[in-house]
Amino acid sequence: MDERERNYQTEKEKLANELKEINRSMEQLQAEKENLTKTLKMKSDHCAQGWKFFSGKCYYFSTDEETWNASRNACVDKGGYLVIVTSPMEQDFLKRSKPGSGSEFYWIGLTDAVVEGEWHWLDGTKLSQTPRYWTGNEPDDWKGDQNAHPEGEDCAVMELSSDSYLLLDAFCNEESKKLKHVCEAKAGM
Ligand SMILES: [Ca+2]
Ligand SMILES: [Ca+2]
Known part of the structure; x- marks a missing residue:
């Protein structure tokens, strides 16, 4: 070599x-x-304890009952917002994830407080009216007995059961109108 x-x-x-x-x-x-x-x-995929995961988001079903205004603040305090429901899949998730049986009422992040009759989600998205989820003759912007609430009903409630998702409007800040609510937040926080 x-x-x-x-x-x-x-x-x-x-x-x-x-x-x-x-x-x-x-x-x-x-x-x-x-x-x-x-x-x-x-x-x-991570959600805080007590929250349920669905499609990149976490959901919290409250057990306490508050006005819509207080519920909105409660969700913000938890790092989220009152639930914004944008698809039939999300409705189905809510139906099957609801704690307890039977039909229950929950505040959601939908309001027509800015312009009467124009329903917007809290992120500014306009409510799609097709298909129509309002129940009966809702939203009726009821003003209470003897016009006790001239401002009318400006906050939306979902009536949730295992097989139905229906909407109605109710008073946002009335002590007699305290309901449970659902918060939503981005997963992985
Ligand atoms: Ca209204
Ligand atoms: Ca109503």
Whole structure:
């Protein structure tokens, strides 16, 4: 073996070792990536205790009963907002996740307090009127007996049972109108 050949052999071994080293690093990075992906997935599905996960969001069914205004604030205090229901899938989730049996009433993040008759979710989205979920002749903007509440009914309630989701309007801030509510928040917080 002349010197040139020896040099060539040495260089070849060196490169082979480097390649091995690179492969090892790549395997380690790959394993690390898998771990991080797993952690991220766990984090993004995570909801605080007492909240239920659905499609990137967490939902909280309150047990205490408050006015709509107090309920809205209660959700903000918990890092969320009064629930905004934007799809039939979300309605179905609420129907099957509702604690307790039978039909129950919950405040939701829907109001026509700004312009009478124009129903908007708390994120500013207009309520889609098709299909129509208002029950009976709701929303009727009832003003109470003998016009006791000239401001009318400006806050929405969902009547939830295992197989129905119906809406009605009610007084936002009336002591006699205290109901449970549902909060929503982004998952993974
Ligand atoms: Ca109204
Ligand atoms: Ca009403």
